[in-house]
Amino acid sequence: MNIKQMSTSGGEFRVAEIEGRGRALVAAQSLRAGQIILRDSPILLYSAFPLFPCSASSSPYKSYCDCCFRTLQISSSSSSLSSVYPCPECSLHLFCSPKCLTAALSSSHSPWVCKSLCLLRDCPSLRQQTVECQVQVRFLIAAYNLAHVSPSHFKTLLSLQGLGLGLNSLDSITPSGQYLHSLISSLCIPPPPPIPLPQEGWFSMALTATLLAKDKLNTFGLMEPFSEGQRSVRAYGIYPKASFFNHDCLPNACRFDYVDTATGPCNTDIIVRMIHDVPQGREICLSYFPVNENYPNRQRRLLEDYGFTCQCDRCKVEANWSDIDNDDPDVEQGEEFMDEDTDEHMGVASESDDGDGAQAESDFPHAYFFLRYMCSRNNCWGTLAPLPPTGDSLSNIMECNVCGDLSNDADIGGDGQDELSMDDSAAA
Numbered sequence: 001m002n003i004k005q006m007s008t009s010g011g012e013f014r015v016a017e018i019e020g021r022g023r024a025l026v027a028a029q030s031l032r033a034g035q036i037i038l039r040d041s042p043i044l045l046y047s048a049f050p051l052f053p054c055s056a057s058s059s060p061y062k063s064y065c066d067c068c069f070r071t072l073q074i075s076s077s078s079s080s081l082s083s084v085y086p087c088p089e090c091s092l093h094l095f096c097s098p099k100c101l102t103a104a105l106s107s108s109h110s111p112w113v114c115k116s117l118c119l120l121r122d123c124p125s126l127r128q129q130t131v132e133c134q135v136q137v138r139f140l141i142a143a144y145n146l147a148h149v150s151p152s153h154f155k156t157l158l159s160l161q162g163l164g165l166g167l168n169s170l171d172s173i174t175p176s177g178q179y180l181h182s183l184i185s186s187l188c189i190p191p192p193p194p195i196p197l198p199q200e201g202w203f204s205m206a207l208t209a210t211l212l213a214k215d216k217l218n219t220f221g222l223m224e225p226f227s228e229g230q231r232s233v234r235a236y237g238i239y240p241k242a243s244f245f246n247h248d249c250l251p252n253a254c255r256f257d258y259v260d261t262a263t264g265p266c267n268t269d270i271i272v273r274m275i276h277d278v279p280q281g282r283e284i285c286l287s288y289f290p291v292n293e294n295y296p297n298r299q300r301r302l303l304e305d306y307g308f309t310c311q312c313d314r315c316k317v318e319a320n321w322s323d324i325d326n327d328d329p330d331v332e333q334g335e336e337f338m339d340e341d342t343d344e345h346m347g348v349a350s351e352s353d354d355g356d357g358a359q360a361e362s363d364f365p366h367a368y369f370f371l372r373y374m375c376s377r378n379n380c381w382g383t384l385a386p387l388p389p390t391g392d393s394l395s396n397i398m399e400c401n402v403c404g405d406l407s408n409d410a411d412i413g414g415d416g417q418d419e420l421s422m423d424d425s426a427a428a
């Protein structure tokens with residue numbers, strides 16, 4: 001993607017190159033709490049479920065349209081299948097409408113995808129692989145298919161952060177990536193794209209390594225509705241504009257999705273809204289995982305999964321904390337990129353700083369953030385942002401981006417207008 005062309009219709013942000021952070025989205029004007037700054041459609045979506053599901057239950061089970069990922073309520077009795085449209089070839093992939101079926105047959109569920117997934121399902125060695133590996137194979141099939149059905153989107157995928165094609169990509173491929181490449185080579189070599197790609201070479205181990213790196217760094221999880229304290233991902237998507245958001249451990253924006261509730265064809269769009277006001281020139285950041293993760297876990301995840309050492313203001317403060325439990329092995333590892341998954345450990349130590357006034361003061365923005373912008377629902381750990389402003393009026397209704405609960409900002413004593421006192425990002 002040509003980043004110079006990337007802008008929003010309202011000119012809310014611009015793309016900047018920031019040393020040590022790569023491309024970044026920076027406020028091109030002052031932005032207000034609740035303001036929608038981006039609506040982004042996926043160029044690629046794939047199911048978060050392993051290719052070999054766990055043993056089927058006899059009770060009614062949940063499934064998703066394999067095009068729009070809306071929930072399908074299907075009971076095990078065949079009489080209730082009338083509103084579901086299966087793929088005429090494999091019957092395994094289900095769609096919620098003739099429209100989704102038709103759209104998928106010429107895009108995400110092309111004949112090559114249909115045949116490849118059937119061949120892979122017949123492969124006993126894949127059944128023995130981890131859930132992660134079985135989901136990765138879905139991504140690879142979806143990504144190689146994209147080159148065929150939408151070469152321009154495939155080029156966009158290749159332009160996102162992550163390894164470029166080349167010898168060094170081979171050094172980084174994991175054993176499961178090598179296994180998946182060999183498997184696809186032996187069962188279902190992808191057809192070459194209709195137009196040449198910018199880089200040389202088609203269907204190589206290096207390209208597979210590159211694609212897996214793009215997936216790891218840029219994928220957003222579309223969440224299941226939060227229920228009974230459980231959160232999980234139903235699908236993963238690549239959102240080309242949203243992929244430019246860098247991470248901050250105290251983000252100033254957060255993203256929402258409304259897969260089941262949005263009407264129309266754009267239900268898998270993600271919407272990014274400002275959590276609080278920010279001035280022009282400030283970098284706009286998301287948190288790549290729930291903000292309640294403690295310092296060592298955040299540092300580890302960001303280094304291992306995203307390849308950088310976080311030096312945000314919150315990390316600088318928390319690096320000096322000595323009384324935090326830094327080695328809690330029970331802290332959940334979480335799911336995948338930017339999925340707002342659950343965590344059982346709150347990295348807040350302000351109650352245990354023994355009344356040290358200076359530390360309490362520098363910790364205050366954290367405490368304020370947690371009090372004001374973190375959902376209080378049990379095990380949710382979602383982030384709250386105000387509903388969009390109406391005209392000049394800011395909303396005092398806060399929406400949780402995980403459980404969807406709406407709360408009145410007055411309940412926690414805020415007016416929705418002020419900016420955090422901590423400089424929450426690197427300005428461009």
Ligand SMILES: C[S@@+](CC[C@H](N)C(=O)[O-])C[C@H]1O[C@@H](n2cnc3c(N)ncnc32)[C@H](O)[C@@H]1O
Nearest residue numbers: 020021022023161217243244245246247306308
């Ligand atoms: C989804 S991409 C974000 C956009 C990216 N900067 C780019 O140039 O395309 C994620 C990558 O951005 C970089 N990144 C994100 N947040 C960062 C931060 N706080 N500090 C340094 N690098 C960061 C890391 O290289 C990370 O793997």
